[in-house]
Amino acid sequence: MATDTKHRILDAAEQLFADYGFPATSMRDITNEADVNLAAVNYHFGSKEALLIAVVERTAAPINRDRLERLDELERKAGGSAVSVEALVRAFLAPMFERWSLGKSEPKILKLVGRIHAEVDQDLRAKFIRQFDAVFARYSTAFQRSLPGVPAGDVHWRMLFLVGSMAHTMTWAASIIGTDPRARREPGEILEALVQFAADGMSAPAPKPVAMPAGGAR
Amino acid sequence: MATDTKHRILDAAEQLFADYGFPATSMRDITNEADVNLAAVNYHFGSKEALLIAVVERTAAPINRDRLERLDELERKAGGSAVSVEALVRAFLAPMFERWSLGKSEPKILKLVGRIHAEVDQDLRAKFIRQFDAVFARYSTAFQRSLPGVPAGDVHWRMLFLVGSMAHTMTWAASIIGTDPRARREPGEILEALVQFAADGMSAPAPKPVAMPAGGAR
DNA sequence: GTATGATTCAAATGATCGTTTCAATTTTAT
DNA sequence: ATAAAATTGAAACGATCATTTGAATCATAC
Numbered sequence: 001m002a003t004d005t006k007h008r009i010l011d012a013a014e015q016l017f018a019d020y021g022f023p024a025t026s027m028r029d030i031t032n033e034a035d036v037n038l039a040a041v042n043y044h045f046g047s048k049e050a051l052l053i054a055v056v057e058r059t060a061a062p063i064n065r066d067r068l069e070r071l072d073e074l075e076r077k078a079g080g081s082a083v084s085v086e087a088l089v090r091a092f093l094a095p096m097f098e099r100w101s102l103g104k105s106e107p108k109i110l111k112l113v114g115r116i117h118a119e120v121d122q123d124l125r126a127k128f129i130r131q132f133d134a135v136f137a138r139y140s141t142a143f144q145r146s147l148p149g150v151p152a153g154d155v156h157w158r159m160l161f162l163v164g165s166m167a168h169t170m171t172w173a174a175s176i177i178g179t180d181p182r183a184r185r186e187p188g189e190i191l192e193a194l195v196q197f198a199a200d201g202m203s204a205p206a207p208k209p210v211a212m213p214a215g216g217a218r
Numbered sequence: 219m220a221t222d223t224k225h226r227i228l229d230a231a232e233q234l235f236a237d238y239g240f241p242a243t244s245m246r247d248i249t250n251e252a253d254v255n256l257a258a259v260n261y262h263f264g265s266k267e268a269l270l271i272a273v274v275e276r277t278a279a280p281i282n283r284d285r286l287e288r289l290d291e292l293e294r295k296a297g298g299s300a301v302s303v304e305a306l307v308r309a310f311l312a313p314m315f316e317r318w319s320l321g322k323s324e325p326k327i328l329k330l331v332g333r334i335h336a337e338v339d340q341d342l343r344a345k346f347i348r349q350f351d352a353v354f355a356r357y358s359t360a361f362q363r364s365l366p367g368v369p370a371g372d373v374h375w376r377m378l379f380l381v382g383s384m385a386h387t388m389t390w391a392a393s394i395i396g397t398d399p400r401a402r403r404e405p406g407e408i409l410e411a412l413v414q415f416a417a418d419g420m421s422a423p424a425p426k427p428v429a430m431p432a433g434g435a436r
Numbered sequence: 437g438t439a440t441g442a443t444t445c446a447a448a449t450g451a452t453c454g455t456t457t458c459a460a461t462t463t464t465a466t
Numbered sequence: 467a468t469a470a471a472a473t474t475g476a477a478a479c480g481a482t483c484a485t486t487t488g489a490a491t492c493a494t495a496c
Contacts, residue, residue, distance in 0.1 A: 157408065208410065
């Protein structure tokens with residue numbers, strides 16, 4: 001069966017990219033883990049980079065589709081008025097956490113996406129950034145509508161903060177859970193904690209203008 | 219001069235690790251950039267990994283020292299009572315942003331630290347994680363004191379969110395600034411925006427318990 | 437059953453990786 | 467100045483990298 005090899009490669013690559021990152025994972029690591037021939041990756045995908053793109057496509061595409069659908073639904077329900085900030089934050093975050101909960105045990109998708117947000121270099125990132133950009137743009141305008149007091153540029157930055165919290169959580173949640181027993185949480189609880197944190201952060205009053213010579217906030 | 223070579227290697231490595239990450243940067247990249255012999259890195263530092271540790275040590279140590287000093291100062295001023303959350307957040311974040319503002323133009327330190335938080339694999343990370351852990355622990359107890367209504371475990375998670383926002387901002391601030399003219403901000407303004415966001419997020423009410431079968435928050 | 441295309445396989449390609457070697461050179465101490 | 471130590475230099479080491487090759491094997495269709 002042909003699709004079997006492709007699937008096994010995608011699964012192995014997803015796992016390894018998530019655990020060790022893209023540059024640190026070799027073709028041989030992938031093909032050994034997938035138990036396929038070394039040449040299979042280049043045969044089926046063309047190159048290592050193309051494999052990464054395929055992995056991201058497979059994992060991120062349904063998440064982003066889900067995000068957009070939830071936003072559609074929220075805006076439909078709200079009629080013409082603004083959606084609550086918390087609902088927007090939850091609609092943006094839940095599609096990822098849900099895949100975590102539904103998955104077996106390891107949050108590989110989350111780690112992978114976390115890494116992609118954090119690790120991939122500029123030029124490679126540009127190849128699949130557009131997929132994220134569409135989501136980003138839609139949510140950006142929605143947030144702007146829901147936060148009329150906050151300048152558009154600041155909303156932009158706050159969304160960067162939001163994505164950062166999410167990505168970092170994806171990457172390190174497993175080790176955090178393993179460290180402090182008091183911090184043990186179910187995925188749903190972590191989502192709720194992050195929603196609470198990010199919703200309040202997004203809703204903060206507009207920052208006061210900074211009047212400083214040129215050196216931070218000493 | 220001996221120290222000159224070491225310095226040039228450290229500078230080049232800092233720059234390249236920040237731009238391309240640790241695994242993607244080769245010894246030859248570093249020695250070419252530093253204009254020193256290829257063997258110089260192994261002679262002066264022992265290995266590539268040891269060089270990374272030295273780079274982190276040089277850039278992160280003063281930042282973490284600064285963080286602890288500011289916390290000391292805040293707790294001293296507060297006497298026995300709790301420090302304000304916003305002050306804690308600012309004390310934690312400002313030492314990094316300040317180095318950005320004071321630096322020439324490129325936020326390489328920030329990108330580097332951002333990457334270290336996000337990219338380095340488990341075992342290598344453990345080698346210098348203790349340095350961060352000390353800071354993390356001190357701020358964790360301080361935050362717990364200032365947030366009496368929030369369970370300790372949740373404070374732990376919120377600090378993870380905070381670090382994530384910071385790390386992600388460090389990594390992507392440059393590209394964000396380059397993208398949307400409305401999002402153009404001075405480093406001091408970005409710090410203030412992040413302080414506002416994170417302080418309100420940290421101060422959010424304690425999350426309601428989640429009662430769900432085992433599948434996210436649909 | 438035989439031809440055709442898709443897939444797998446073992447092996448090799450050239451490039452690049454981190455590290456080592458050892459002689460040449462420079463610095464330091466006497 | 468001379469001996470000793472520290473540093474630099476050019477070259478090579480073996481290992482591993484992503485990718486390619488061409489024959490072997492498989493599936494499918496006629």
